[in-house]
Amino acid sequence: MxxxxxxxxxxxxxxxxxxxxxxxxxxxxxxxxxxxxxxxxxxxxxxxxxxxxxxxxxxxxxxxxxxxxxxxxxxxxxxxxSIHEEIPVTQLKRSAVGNAGENKFVMEDISSAMNKLQPEYLTPFLKYFEGFKYHEIADMLQIPIGTVKTRIHVARGILKKNLKMYNKEFSVYN
The missing domain is CATH 1.10.1740.10 (RNA polymerase sigma factor, region 2, helix turn helix motif)
Structure with a gap:
């Protein structure tokens, strides 16, 4: 056709x-x-x-x-x-004194970390983040479901490593 x-x-x-x-x-x-x-x-x-x-x-x-x-x-x-609706007072104070410039730097760091991911890791990770299930991602990318799970796991690890400077900052509030 x-x-x-x-x-x-x-x-x-x-x-x-x-x-x-x-x-x-x-x-x-x-x-x-x-x-x-x-x-x-x-x-x-x-x-x-x-x-x-x-x-x-x-x-x-x-x-x-x-x-x-x-x-x-x-x-x-x-x-x-709904998770953020139950924000502790300490985090409310922090976000009240934070500014847009600080948020911009955080977003730039996240963007930079995402750009460091190779496409074979980035694509499944983004699809998962968008709400797709593992089997749906596997069908879309025409790869085995185990490969999808591995690539998402590896992407998380790389992002965690590249964003470790925020680890202590956020663990205080969790």
């Missing part, structure tokens, strides 16, 4: 996708965003579609997985926020 045919089939299924997305989100704006994300992923991974299979089913699977991954990221973010 060429690009024009693929895009035509995609646009034909847009209304069905919007209806399906609304069942997940229960909100028209969120459903529209989910459809857009689904269509972008479908275009990006169009080479993975196998001729002779159910095109709409393939799109629905992409949408379902996109919604689930988004939900997982939201849950992970909420759990991080």
């Amino acid at each position: 060429n690009n024009a045919e693929f895009n035509q089939r995609l646009s034909i299924n847009q209304v069905a996708l919007e209806s399906f997305a609304f069942k997940f989100t229960k909100d028209y704006e969120d459903a529209h965003d989910l459809v857009q994300d689904t269509m972008l992923k479908a275009i990006r991974y169009s080479d993975r579609f196998r001729e002779g299979t159910n095109f709409r089913g393939w799109l629905y699977t992409i949408m379902k997985n996109t919604f689930i991954n988004s939900y997982r990221r939201t849950v992970k973010t909420r759990s991080i926020l």
